[in-house]
Amino acid sequence: MRVLLVEDDRKVADFVARGLRAERYNLDVAYDGTVGWEMASSSPYDVIILDLMLPGINGVEVLRRLRARGGTAAVLVLTARDSTADKVELFEAGADDYLTKPFAFAELLVRVKALIRRPPAERAHVLRVDDLELDLLTQQVKRAGKRVDLTSKEYSLLEYLAAHAGQVLSRTMIVEHVWDESFENLTNIVDVYVRYLRTKVDDPFPTKLIHTVRGAGYSIGEAKEP
Amino acid sequence: MNTRSLKFQLIAWYAGLMAACLALLGAVTYWALQDSLIGALRESQLRRARQVAQLLNDEVAHGRETQVEGQIESRYAPGLNGRLIRITRRDGAVLYLSSAPRDQSFDPAALPPPIGSDSQMETAGEVPLLGSRKILLAAHPLQTPGGARYLVEAGAPMDEVQAELRHWLMVLLGMLPVVAAVAVGGGYVLVKRALSAVDRIAISAERISSYNLSERLPVAQTGDELERLSVALNRMIERLDAAFQHSRRFVADASHELRTPLTIIRGEIESLVKSAELKDEWRDRLGGALEEVDRLASIVEGLFAISRLDAGEAAAEWVRFDLAQLATSTADQMGLLAEDKKIAVTCVGSLGIWVEGDRARLKQVVVNLLDNAIKYTPDGGAVSLEVKAENGLAILEVADNGVGIPPDLLPRVFERFFRVDEARSRERGGAGLGLSIVKSICAAHRGRVRVSSEPGRGSRFRVELPLVAPMAKENQEPNNREHQPAQRS
Numbered sequence: 001m002r003v004l005l006v007e008d009d010r011k012v013a014d015f016v017a018r019g020l021r022a023e024r025y026n027l028d029v030a031y032d033g034t035v036g037w038e039m040a041s042s043s044p045y046d047v048i049i050l051d052l053m054l055p056g057i058n059g060v061e062v063l064r065r066l067r068a069r070g071g072t073a074a075v076l077v078l079t080a081r082d083s084t085a086d087k088v089e090l091f092e093a094g095a096d097d098y099l100t101k102p103f104a105f106a107e108l109l110v111r112v113k114a115l116i117r118r119p120p121a122e123r124a125h126v127l128r129v130d131d132l133e134l135d136l137l138t139q140q141v142k143r144a145g146k147r148v149d150l151t152s153k154e155y156s157l158l159e160y161l162a163a164h165a166g167q168v169l170s171r172t173m174i175v176e177h178v179w180d181e182s183f184e185n186l187t188n189i190v191d192v193y194v195r196y197l198r199t200k201v202d203d204p205f206p207t208k209l210i211h212t213v214r215g216a217g218y219s220i221g222e223a224k225e226p
Numbered sequence: 227m228n229t230r231s232l233k234f235q236l237i238a239w240y241a242g243l244m245a246a247c248l249a250l251l252g253a254v255t256y257w258a259l260q261d262s263l264i265g266a267l268r269e270s271q272l273r274r275a276r277q278v279a280q281l282l283n284d285e286v287a288h289g290r291e292t293q294v295e296g297q298i299e300s301r302y303a304p305g306l307n308g309r310l311i312r313i314t315r316r317d318g319a320v321l322y323l324s325s326a327p328r329d330q331s332f333d334p335a336a337l338p339p340p341i342g343s344d345s346q347m348e349t350a351g352e353v354p355l356l357g358s359r360k361i362l363l364a365a366h367p368l369q370t371p372g373g374a375r376y377l378v379e380a381g382a383p384m385d386e387v388q389a390e391l392r393h394w395l396m397v398l399l400g401m402l403p404v405v406a407a408v409a410v411g412g413g414y415v416l417v418k419r420a421l422s423a424v425d426r427i428a429i430s431a432e433r434i435s436s437y438n439l440s441e442r443l444p445v446a447q448t449g450d451e452l453e454r455l456s457v458a459l460n461r462m463i464e465r466l467d468a469a470f471q472h473s474r475r476f477v478a479d480a481s482h483e484l485r486t487p488l489t490i491i492r493g494e495i496e497s498l499v500k501s502a503e504l505k506d507e508w509r510d511r512l513g514g515a516l517e518e519v520d521r522l523a524s525i526v527e528g529l530f531a532i533s534r535l536d537a538g539e540a541a542a543e544w545v546r547f548d549l550a551q552l553a554t555s556t557a558d559q560m561g562l563l564a565e566d567k568k569i570a571v572t573c574v575g576s577l578g579i580w581v582e583g584d585r586a587r588l589k590q591v592v593v594n595l596l597d598n599a600i601k602y603t604p605d606g607g608a609v610s611l612e613v614k615a616e617n618g619l620a621i622l623e624v625a626d627n628g629v630g631i632p633p634d635l636l637p638r639v640f641e642r643f644f645r646v647d648e649a650r651s652r653e654r655g656g657a658g659l660g661l662s663i664v665k666s667i668c669a670a671h672r673g674r675v676r677v678s679s680e681p682g683r684g685s686r687f688r689v690e691l692p693l694v695a696p697m698a699k700e701n702q703e704p705n706n707r708e709h710q711p712a713q714r715s
Contacts, residue, residue: 009486015493022500080485102488102523105496153562172520179559182589185524185660186597192566214509215516216499 001116002044005029006036006062007051007078012101016049019105020112033057040066045073047115049108050095052079060093067094074115078103104170106216127162129221130209132201134162143201153178154197157190161210161220170217194218233417240413241406248405252398259394263387264362268350271364274302274380275348278311279368282378286370295322310334310361310381321376331383332361340365340377352384360384423452431459437538437669439467474533481530488526492519521657528659532642535587535666543584546697549620550579550613556592557611563597567605571596574612580696581620583671588691591667591675594660595624595687602646602685603628619673620693627684631677639677640665664689 003025007013013029020027028043030036034056040048048066052059063075077090077098090098097111127134133142139155141148150158156178161169171187183189194210202208211219228234278298285294294313298304304311305325312334313321323334332355350364363381370376423446430443442463445456498504499512554573564571581588592611599609603626612623631639631646638644643658661675664687668675673691 009490011490012486012493015490015497018497019493080482101485102492102519102526105493153559170520180586180589182556182586182593183559185528185590185657185663186560186563186593187520189560189563192562195566196562213499214513215520216496216513 001046002026002028003112004036004039004043004045004048004073006031006033006040006048006054006059008032008054009051012051012078015105016108019109023109025112033059033062037062037065040071040073041069047112048073048075049112050075050077052077060089063090063093063095076108076111076115104173104216106168106170107173110164110167110169110173127159127165129162129165130207131205132162132209132220134159141201143205148200150197150200154193154200157193158197158201158220161218164219165221166219168213168216168219174217190218233414233421236417237410237413240417241409244409245402245406248398248402252395252401256391256394256398260387260391263390264384267362267382267384267387268364271362271380271382272348272350272366274309274311275364275366275378278302278313278380279366279376279378282313282376283368283370286372286374291321298322298324304380308383310337310363310379312337312340312379312381314340314377314379316375316377327383331385332356332359337361337363340379353381355383423448424455427452427456427459431463434463435669436470436536439463439470471537474537477529477533478537481526481533484522484526488519488523492516492523495519525657525659528657528663529642532659532663532666535663535670538670543586544582545585546580546582546694547585548577548579548696549581549588549622549691550575550577552585552589553592553611553613553622556589557596560593560596560600564600564609567600567603567607569600569603569606570608571600572608572610574610575614578696579613579615579620580694581671581691582694583691584667587667588671591664591689592622592624594664595622595689598660598687599624599626599628599685602626615693618693620691622689622691623686625684625686630681630683630685631679632681633679636677636679640675 003020005013005016005020005027007016007029008031010031013031017027017029028039028045030039033054036050036054037057040062050059050062054062057065059077059079063077066073066075074096075094077095078101079086079090079098080101087098096115099108099111125136127136131144134155135141136159139152139159141150141155141158157174160174160177171190172184174190175183175187178193179186179189194212198208198210202210209220213219281297281301282291282294285291285297298311302309302311305327308327308329308331309324310327310332311322311324313323315321318339326333326335336356337353346367348364348366350362352360353363354360361381361383363379366378366380368376368378427443427446434441434443442460443456445460446452495512495516499509499516504512554577557571557573561571596609596611603609607627609624609626612621612625614621614623629647635644635646639646640661642662644661645658665675668689668691671691673689675687675689677685677687679685
């Protein structure tokens, strides 16, 4: 997977690049809009991570030019602004997704993965994490073959964790995915739900699947080696 | 009545001046009238004295001095007319004295004898009678060709003059309240007209808040103080606007500038945490640092949101929706938070309370208020959520029976970073922006939020928003996930 990162702040670019390379992405980095545009227009990338405030050509302009030339790369915009008007402008210019600074690297990773279109065959109806099984169609959950009864919110939470098994998901990501953006300042609701979820999914079993990662969030299953 | 008001003072001055003018005019006319009435009486009595003197002169010339009496009685009938005529000889003997008038207003016999009868000049003067009455007496000295000298006196009581003057005084006194009333009424109308322009300026100024500082007052093109007032107010609003914009830009810029360093700090710590060779203790401490970065990020986010709302964020995402339905479904979504603390959340009110606005933002109002209520209510308490329509307003009330807020701190609860109980709120991870965000959202929706509280018994937050007409049935979004039957989720 070829990914292009266009970000003028070297420190931001550095840790994003380090993280993505650790995830085995084939990554190129450009530190200004002009170079970014040259690279984006000369090589086929699967995903372009584009900062908006760039020296040279700004992010929105790079995006417009790319789309005007029929570039099909998925574009994830990094922005320090998040007013409604900006979002509308971005999607109109052809962005596929955006991420507001400051973001958790895990969230960037989840979004990049989502943008890389996988063949539909890979989409299974059953998610498995160790001996935990989620049926995405019937929304039934089994652990070690025994049925676990969950409320719909608990199920949404478990499904979100399981879909990104091995990855740490921040509370903000969980809140925005399972609830909505109005709850963004209410991350303690995640802790309460995770606690309830644990009593049903983990407590009766010797192996604990749901992990708390201090300062980062929650993950399910064994953490992938970086 | 407000006696300090400009209106009252102007009217009082106006009425007072009018009354003073009337009093002055009345006094002047009174003296003038008195003067002219007395002058006329004096003239007529002098004339009568001359006529009688002429008559006497003629009669004496014919040696018929004694017949004068008959002549006078038949010509002038002074007794009948209420007049006095007296003829005195030089030696003091009274030749003729008219009889007492019919109304017995004076007694001719009681008059003092004439004085200064040596004078060759006509005189006239007031002679006091009994009581306060006076008689005007005109005297004409006569010397017949035969050398006999007489003094002819004609007089009339001054009662008539006094009655006339009294009448005029009555008229004046009667007019005084009428004029005062007219002055007050006229003054009221005039002052009201003059002040209504000020009133209009005040009403338009009242409409201007920090959310519409770009508006200006209408300037009255009168070229006077009123125009100066509205222009001066407009300049003041302009300066306020600039100051507000400056501070908003500062907050927006500051929160914007903080985002990149925060991204870097978080990114670097995250990648450190991931490295395998890290000791568990270090990992934990770095995790603690990450939690603080999160808190900082949420403060930056909150400040940015407030500055955008206060700047009058574009109403592009405004839709019409049922506030009661939003409140109920939000309470439902937060059910577990309350359940966790064994707090009973009751929803009161019926559906169909329609408002217009940014649904996500108004949902945040419900979320923040409910979260607040749940946070500050001890385990086993109760929180109630009520949505109702009242006087054209949509009302959302969140009440709890928790710790409450001390009265002296009540006005400050909507301030940024204000916490009633510093230690406890920090431990619960609040940034202290939740209620100021609520306030800004309400204001941006032309509404407001108020709070009342009794320490130890609970608090009540009341949100008021303009009520709008319900949306037609066919326009309702059927695919809204919150329309699903309520299930504990």
